[in-house]
Amino acid sequence: MINDLMILIFAPLVAGILAWAFDVRGIREAIGFIGAAIPVVILAKTYQTVLSNSINYTITVGGFKLIFQLTALNWYFAAVAAIVGIAMALGMISTSRSGYEWLFALMSYTGVLGVFLSQDFIGFFLLWELMTFASFMMVLRNNRHESLKYFVLSVIGAYAMMLGIAILYAKTGALDFATIRQALYMDLSIGAISKGESALLFVLFLTAFGVKAGAFPLHVWAPGAYSEANQSYTSFFSGALSKAGVYGILLLYILMGAKLYAEFGTFHGHLTFAYVIAWIGAITVVVASFLAVLQEDIRKLFAYSSVGQVGYILLAFGVGTSLGFAGGLFHVLSHAVFKGLFWLVTAAIILQTGKTKFKDMGGLAEKMPFTFAMGLIAVLSLSGIPPMAGFASKWLIYEAAIQAHMPLVAGAIFLGSGLAFAYVVRFLYAVWFGQRPSDLDNVKEAPLPLLIGMAILAIPNILFGVAPGLVTEYINKAFGSEIVGGDYFKLVTPTGTYNALLVTIVLVLGLAIAGLVFLYGATTRKIPVTNTYQSGNPVIEDYNLSIRRNFYKPLAEALDFWLKYSWDRFYERIAGIAEDFADTLRQSFYNGNVQSYSWYLAIVLLILALWGVL
Amino acid sequence: MIGIDWKIVLEVIGMLIYATFMGFIFMGIERKAMARIQRRVGPPLYQPILDTLKLLGKKESVSHGLIYDFGPVFALGATITALLFIPIANFQLFSSNADLIVVAYLLEVPMLGIMLGAMSSGNPYSAVGVQRGLLTMVAMQLPYGLALIAIVQHWGSFKLSEIVALQSVHGWSITVPALLLAFIVFDIVFQAMLGLEPFDIITAPAEISMGPMLEYGGKHAALLFTQHAVQLFAETAFFAVLFLGGASNLIELLIKQIAVLFIAIFVASIYPRFTIDQAAKFFWKWPTIIGIIAVLLTV
């Protein structure tokens, strides 16, 4: 039992290194898949023990004591990462081109698992950096600018966390979560950490986790990084890696919750710091969804959509009530599952057609039927259509937000889900329906491993949609208290109920009735796409009948006031200024003539003299 | 799973027939009222039933593929589901197991069905119709949400049956000032949900000839007409339940539904049509501001 955790965390890394070493097409895929499968096996094996007590493992590395612990809560996060990891591995079997991608994909997999399981800050920081670096290398291969933007932002986040850890270490003298939590708890009375310092700590940790989760002002890296990496890896990148940021926010509550509450009190009945997180989440949802609707590139659309969906989770945690946490955790699972599925579908499309822009695609529904079916499931789940997992988690978040009297934040969810519906239908129209461009006629269905990966991610979508009780019952156990009542098929909260099975049955009943009415009419005759009403004009094959570019032009016009400002351009300008400053600094200081150098010496002597005498 | 207790099955079947019939009658009322306002005689009340029968009676039907057929079927199925979860008069049906958010979402699902079918027909007019339909839906989502949140916050519960019970005790929602604002917002949004005049950009007859439903003929159009009828009935019932205190018996509910319908018809017969970005800008200006005020008052 003891070294189970070590195998669980470092199996993917070892497999990655082996896959990189034996860079042969057949072997590295097998090794990579095994590396991704081991965590799933171990997690399944430890499910029973985790419910009762936690598994611990400590090693001392370089003078630091690294503690790894598997409790019910981080088992949940690890399981989510494992599911998406297996799907990614299957996806990468057909889309990866070299051992390089396997090495860094599995290294980031190790990083995420390590982050979820570590119980002390040094191990947490080490594996966090490892995860960031590995995902950066996946993007560096394809696009330098985007990858550097991603790395600079995440490194700023990581170093902010480093500063936070150092301050905590200076204040409490400890590095592992348990003692820090205890020290901070006792600190309420002593007050060693002042209001300013705890504000600084909160901001530092919020930036660190905000960057990784893609919260509003720091989300600019997501579209570039998600769309440039190998698409099947992006399913893991956006499905599991963004969960590390969200796990961090959860950690913030566990460690500093009481302290922050004592320092900042409440605002209209909500914890002030939680209120800040809720509003960041809400703004992320609205902004990212609006941007997602206006995108022309399939990868950019899903990247912004992924940022928006993680905004939901932030919002749910920001609500602060236990129902909020339950909703957030459920959405962690459902987001990982349907977003992972979307990215695998994108991977299949790009793999088969080689196109990424909406204007070049179209009419793929007949050519790739299975991928289309998977895409449809993901669409239903993301836009929150009742029998799907997406709806169950979003429903919990609604309940939590409105119950906690956060009306405007709940309003943001409504707007966000409307927009989600819009860009998801945009994806359906641009890629699957309408007339097929002539160069896409010989497109075949995606290769088998990719299809299996999609199937693996589609099943939980339906399973947890029809029976959300499975997840909420586990969450109740993880939190130890009865947050969401009801059995496997029914969710009962203090103010509302949602019987998933009944909704599904009635929906099937409704479909049956509608089907009967449909069959009653005359038999239908299939006609080609060109036989459509164009005010009577004859339509021929090579006249494209679909509107794929600028699908939401009117919305862009309605929003042009807001679209003038872009955080992306803002950060690029800052980077430019910093680089110019660096250059002027170099020119002014190292200007190359000795006289000025010796003047520097004289100045230092003067300072020493003044210093010495004073 | 659920013991098949025949009482519910009968209730469901009866309700479905009643709702479809009354839905058609409401569409008839709509056309008749519009005609009477324009001092025309106007078609008989049962005209939509005739139209649907004629469409069903078409000798042959044309289809652009599986999804083209699945669209209308899914739309009608979803609307029937939505209907069965609303507490209509004293019939419980399934409303004990679902709350406001579930019904609000179920009322939006038919939009996806129609969009699916319209898009797969590959006709540019229907594509423009789909785009406008989605944008209207996006535009109205915020005020719609705010109105619903105001209600839930005031009554403190999500269950529709509970809200109806509370209203019967404390008086209708519109008697509460804050919820009156929510009523106004919901009424504007109701106009867009039904696709009536100021916001009927979706099926703008003159511009894009019937919008998404352009390629539908024969039994597909019949399906869409029945779906529109059931949706009309469901939405008016939802409106009545939320704001006008539901009803103990069908007659009372019918009166309230027709009252709501007439408000919509009067507004529809006066206003010209908004273009889509005007509609979006309008929705995010006045209704949202009123909605925010309503929500803040009830918190």
Next chain:
Amino acid sequence: MNGQYAALIIALPLVSAFFVPVIKAISKKAVMPFLLLVTLAQVGIAGWVFNEVYTSDKPIIVMAGGWRPPVGINLYIGHFAALFVLIIAVISFFMAYFSIKAVKVEPLDKYAMLFLLLMLGATGMIATGDIFNLFVFMEITAITAYALTAYNKTGEAAEASMKYMILGGIGSSFFLIGIALIYGATGTLNMAQIAQLAGNINPTVAQVGLALLIFGLAVEAELFPLNAWAPDAYQAAPHPITVMFSAFVVKAGLYAAARLLYLMQAVSTWHSVLRLLVIMAVLTVVVAEFSALRQRDVKRMIAYSSISQVGMIAFALALGSQAGVDAGVFHMVNHAIVKALLFLGVGYVGIKLGGTTLEDFEGLGRRMPLTAFAITVGSLSAVGIPLFNIFWSKVRIMLAGVSAGYTWGVALILGASVVEAVYYLRLIHRIWFAGGGERLSESFALGAIMLFLVALILVIGFYPNYAWSLAQKAGADIFDVTRYVSNVPLMGVGA
């Protein structure tokens, strides 16, 4: 083999340096192999000394001419000295082999002599226990450094060497004045005795003396305003010499400054000098990093990066806490390995492709895969990516920094290392993913050296316990002045 044989680490290079002309007379081609042989012997002795000190856990005291201190000059080879003498020896041995390939400019025997004297000077600075002896070895190092910087006989090298000479000269002269003041006040030159007497000397004299001593060494240790000579010197010097510069010459200066600083703890304004050093160190890191951002020449870029890492070591040493000194020493060890690897790689590319500008590095991954891999591992480790060695020492420094109360300093350093990440990763992208070319043959031995250093980095990265224990012992050696004084057998003469 009792302690006295340890004096060989000074004697061997000195004697063999003057034997070089004799060897040249015998046969011109034998000079370089002789150099290789001497450095190999030096490695052997240093290894034996290292083993001796670390097993017996007692420092080796070598009394010059049998005279007990404070009258005679003694060599104090404690934990730090033993560790670093070994590092100097190993790196010199590698550089001796690299010089055979890299240095083609004619008077090779002069090169060999200067090479040995440079190694001698650095070893001496670290091992000596007497401040004047420290000055003597510092002068040897400085002068050989000036000569070696100008060795390439190009205009640029001459200019760089001239700058280095002027600034180095000013610095060492003030260092001498400082020694004179301290000697005047305490009456002794032996470090241990100075530590005892530092408490009761006249405060202003002690202040000025300490300030001047630190100023003199700061020029050698490249702190902010005084390191203007460094980038040019690094770039102009022949490749093996740049490696030696960054690996241990600068560190010898840093060690000396730290040793003197902690010896004079009793001086009243000690803390204000510390704060000044911290400010200068942080500024070094920030300015050096920013200057490296838009460099077109990779060697100069890595020079700036080396200066900034040295600034980080100075920051750690100047914190005034045991954790800080340990972190500083650990970072010294890691930095030595990483910078040796980086400059070796870049130097080898410079020789093979005739230049170290960014354009030469395009598509290096295809042309020289082994060197490209070495440079990538080196730069990743320099940036502080986990599972490499500098990550551990950087974390240590940050923790020590904030514990000592310099939160703003740590924040600035972290900001600067973000900049460092940018230009290193741009280099990696250019090496692996831009441009291309056919594969060139790479020398086996240099490849072996590079792989050894890479292995060292990865071992410390994956399992830093052993290295960390070494660093802790070495840090204690510097910080724990009372133990230092007790170890030195003073005769009990004087005030």
Next chain:
Amino acid sequence: MSERNDDFITYELQEFKLFEPLFRWARKKSLWIVAFCTGCGGIEMPPLATARYDFERFGIMPNPAPRMGDLFLITGYVTPKTLKRIIITYEMMQDPKYVMIHGSCPINGGVYWDSYNVVKQFDKYLPVDVAIAGCMPRPEAVMDGIMEIMRKIESGKADGWKRYRDNYEWYKKNQDELFGEGWREKEGKRWLAWI
């Protein structure tokens, strides 16, 4: 005719014996006009929708989509160019569909009896159910025409679509005679130039 239209003929006809009178009554009482106005009669149709005549009383609704439409009004002279559009729209309409021609021009060329560019006899190309005489008949005449078409639907004599389906070859021959073989493709290609 390109091969696309062959399957047009192969569908089989479902006769609903039991509900036939009900459907016939529904078809009579809910005629949807395909808003396709050609020639000078187009302006005569709106008055029918005003308060004075109000054809909505009979369930008639102007409907822009041919797929849903039943009654196809040819309201004036028909030039070959418009005839091509008329034929395409007619074929898109679904089956029990009726054609009503207004004025004398579509019947026999009317005032343009000797013009090179007018279709002299509309009946040769598309089956006609009701023809209303008059050089643009007054609304009352059109209302009478509508009454006539409703009576014909009631009695089942409005079988224009059956006649078109049965002797489709004859109609096709006339159309090809006027426009030439494969005119749909040529027309489409010409149209493509502008995009």
